[in-house]
Amino acid sequence: MENTKENVQKETIGIGAWIALIFLILVLSGAFRTAEGPIKVLDFTNLSGSFGKIGDTGANLIGSGGTGAKDGFMAGFNLIPPVMFFCGLLAVFEELGAFKASDVLFRPLLRPLMGIPGKCGIAFVSSFTGSDVAAVMTKDLYDAGDITDDERTIFATYQYAGSACINNTITGGAPLVAICPVALGPCIIIMFVCKLVGANIIRLVLALNKKKA
């Protein structure tokens, strides 16, 4: 059905969008976190920086040894700067076309990866950073007859685990991202892989179920 020459009217994706995507991946990968020299600015954690130490106590303004709501508030406060920075960064990369470029990148992979048509590309890419748009798009794809009921189940399963996994990791996961020795990018890749495995389990179950019927 798909061979109607995917007239996806190649939205002009300039070289800038690809460069933006590469930069986004590099910044989140953590590859330069411990790099020497100026290249270390290409790392999200380094760019987020750190609070200064107070006197020679060795502690920053969050202090140490706090408990309960007050300590929780300070811990939340500690996370606001990197989250603000990330949201700004993501908005810029989106503006530069990095998301559109990743759509082009993923489109041909969706069938092999989880057995859903390339038409799901935009919903797929947007599901990295938002749950609602992707969910609505999935329903629209089904209503328009672009995906079958089973394909919708597979795609929804993929979206359900972790939902918008990039944004959720940065915001909800912030307290652990701040201490995790594994950089943000690799963590997101791990989640992506697990989401794919889950989607393929249901893909398999659906296929077996169909055979039986």
Added chain:
Amino acid sequence: MSEQKTAVPVKQKASIVDVFLKGCAKGFKVGIENITPAMILGYVLVYILRETGLMDLLGVVMSPVMGLFGLPGEAFAVLISAFFAKASGCATAASMYEAGALTLGQASMMLPACILMGTLIGHYARIVLVTGSNKKWHPLMILICLFDAALSLVIMRVILMMMGVQ
């Protein structure tokens, strides 16, 4: 020979700087409205669990299950709170690390799991119901999220072990 400057086309849309600033402001809102409240919930929860001795009890009861992943039984509290809200799961883990109940490796190991099996009830409505997917498979979809989380624990454990993080 007039030196004509090639006029930079005035963009109607917002400049990159504006986009960045707007994004940051949005992040501030998320920080105040979502993250900080979750942190308060997580930290208070851990305080209550610790002071009442419930944490120790949880540790004993859940240790066989959590032990499969190289985690102490107390770590179950992290996954339970993640199930209701990703952020409070992560906040609980961070706070338990600070309190010395979890090592750095154990706390960080749970990051992907907290996200993958996090906020499953809220997202059931926002994703599963919104997509209108076949009701027959809904229970399996929830189970798969839990499976994904378990899988991520194993992967993270291996990676952290290779990195030499305890």
